[in-house]
Amino acid sequence: MLMEIDMKSDIPIYQQIRNQVILGIAAGKLLPNEPLPSVRQMADEIRINMMTVSKAYNALKTEGYIVTDRRNGTKVAELPQATPEFMKQLYTSLELVLAEAVIHQLDDLDIHAIVTQISTNFKN
Amino acid sequence: MLMEIDMKSDIPIYQQIRNQVILGIAAGKLLPNEPLPSVRQMADEIRINMMTVSKAYNALKTEGYIVTDRRNGTKVAELPQATPEFMKQLYTSLELVLAEAVIHQLDDLDIHAIVTQISTNFKN
Amino acid sequence: MLMEIDMKSDIPIYQQIRNQVILGIAAGKLLPNEPLPSVRQMADEIRINMMTVSKAYNALKTEGYIVTDRRNGTKVAELPQATPEFMKQLYTSLELVLAEAVIHQLDDLDIHAIVTQISTNFKN
Amino acid sequence: MLMEIDMKSDIPIYQQIRNQVILGIAAGKLLPNEPLPSVRQMADEIRINMMTVSKAYNALKTEGYIVTDRRNGTKVAELPQATPEFMKQLYTSLELVLAEAVIHQLDDLDIHAIVTQISTNFKN
DNA sequence: GTGGTCTAGACCACA
DNA sequence: GTGGTCTAGACCACG
Structure with a gap:
């Protein structure tokens, strides 16, 4: 590590x-x-x-x-389950990050592309 | 406001x-x-x-x-353009948020769904 | 304090x-x-x-x-609500304390009396 | 065991x-x-x-x-008698446990109910 | 003023 | 060996 x-x-x-x-x-x-x-x-x-x-x-x-x-x-630890509180907190965090992206004129396609790229990296 | x-x-x-x-x-x-x-x-x-x-x-x-x-x-201000530095910082922020989502066993579909939901809210 | x-x-x-x-x-x-x-x-x-x-x-x-x-x-803080997890943890703690009381031959009356006494003190 | x-x-x-x-x-x-x-x-x-x-x-x-x-x-061992020291220690332990219960807005009835439930389980 | 962070040590409880 | 606790300082962020 x-x-x-x-x-x-x-x-x-x-x-x-x-x-x-x-x-x-x-x-x-x-x-x-x-x-x-x-x-x-x-x-x-x-x-x-x-x-x-x-x-x-x-x-x-x-x-x-x-x-x-x-x-x-x-x-x-073993992978935890997503609790409702976690989802709420996740939503709030994500909302702020995406807000900045939107203001910088990234459209849905751009954003989903970045999300996909990050997800893909996690899978290796 | x-x-x-x-x-x-x-x-x-x-x-x-x-x-x-x-x-x-x-x-x-x-x-x-x-x-x-x-x-x-x-x-x-x-x-x-x-x-x-x-x-x-x-x-x-x-x-x-x-x-x-x-x-x-x-x-x-007028909506700014996304600079390379901004993209880098966005990637880093997003990566951390999504990492927590992935650990909580949300899959790609879940994540993209949340992203879409947030995006949709921004458009209204 | x-x-x-x-x-x-x-x-x-x-x-x-x-x-x-x-x-x-x-x-x-x-x-x-x-x-x-x-x-x-x-x-x-x-x-x-x-x-x-x-x-x-x-x-x-x-x-x-x-x-x-x-x-x-x-x-x-404002007094919190008892969550299910709290109740579970409370039960476990209480169980152990009362087990020792029972072993020392305190009967239900004794135990409830002590509990009442403690509760009463809290109310002042 | x-x-x-x-x-x-x-x-x-x-x-x-x-x-x-x-x-x-x-x-x-x-x-x-x-x-x-x-x-x-x-x-x-x-x-x-x-x-x-x-x-x-x-x-x-x-x-x-x-x-x-x-x-x-x-x-x-044979069941011991409750000594004054034991009672004191019992009181202290119980006080802390009940304090948390009281803060979580459990009232006397709730608390006595739990105590009774635990006692009953011990008797079987 | 407050709490938050950090250091460079030390000693102890646990297993 | 591990993590947990504690000290006596220091500097910083916040408001």
Whole structure:
């Protein structure tokens, strides 16, 4: 699992980690039950503090994307079901992103094309 | 222009304002060249600090969604063209949102359906 | 809000804070919309680190017991509704506590008496 | 004695074992003087470390729920009397659990109903 | 002023 | 070995 962290970004490091893990799972680079690096390990790799990684893992745990097994450390969770709350939140996020696209004069075809492209990448 | 601000949200207020304006433009509730309320006016309406509104307007200006005309105050900009940088940023945002959707086991049909629904709403 | 923290307890400090806040709300010592001390303030009072208080507040936020308003700091949330998940978790917790009571030969009358006593204290 | 251990729970495994034994005794599934499986046996069954089971048994011994007889191994203790210390600890535990119930707007009737339901289950 | 983030250490509980 | 907790500082974003 290669982490690309931008220390200069205004997105908190722990969020960047969270995002990368989510992208990794969606792309199939991280499969359910696959172990994640330990908090210490990843902290050493990225050269950041343990607490920061821990924060990222806690967020992912709360969201149900990963679970920690007391014996084997942390691993990717089974794919969760979409709850109504998730759908609502998804709709809101998507609405904002697409609003910007629409304002930049992308039409339906353009948008669906990008969506398809992203989906296709996830499947490999 | 009705602003719905949630003081308890974890999204900064100035961002919420920015988002609402963007949604308003995409939905056609705010048309190009339409004037926006002055900073003071909006600050009074929402009962927040003028600085906060100013910050939102500045963000929107930088992103090219609104323009300030010395005589007439602030108004909605002409619809901008999609630059390569915009496309890149759009791709990144969309990728993360869709990643979460995919992990929650939504398939292509589900996702395109939601996208279509959002697009349709923008057209009214 | 008087906090009684036992540094020697094996219960983490942040959990103790969490528990005290919950007891305070149930007892009506902390009313909905009443402001809680700021993270710094409470940390100074108890002479512990800010992060520890922050962790307690975050837990309480996630559980819906408190909310933080970006303008006025943190305050007690409106009383939440009991969700099915909450009922399930409540049942499990209660079951374990009562099991110990039953083993210690407390009968139904004893147990209901204690429950009534606790409830009564909450109402003052 | 069927043990249900959740490796992904945030409750330590040794505590889960302890809890299950207590629930078993209260429910009458484990009777006083009934022998418990040996540490090795249970460790094998659940496929965990012997140390973990040992820790659970030690906790239960300290609390007076089980006794170790040099000849016959470990067995369920005679039902203990409620000491003042136990009552105090019981009160504290119960108070916290009920506090959460009260905050979730359960009234006395609701709470007593749940208590009765749990008690009834113990009697079968 | 508030809370959020982060560091560079440390100690402990669990298995 | 793992993750969890905690400290004593620091800087930043928000309003």
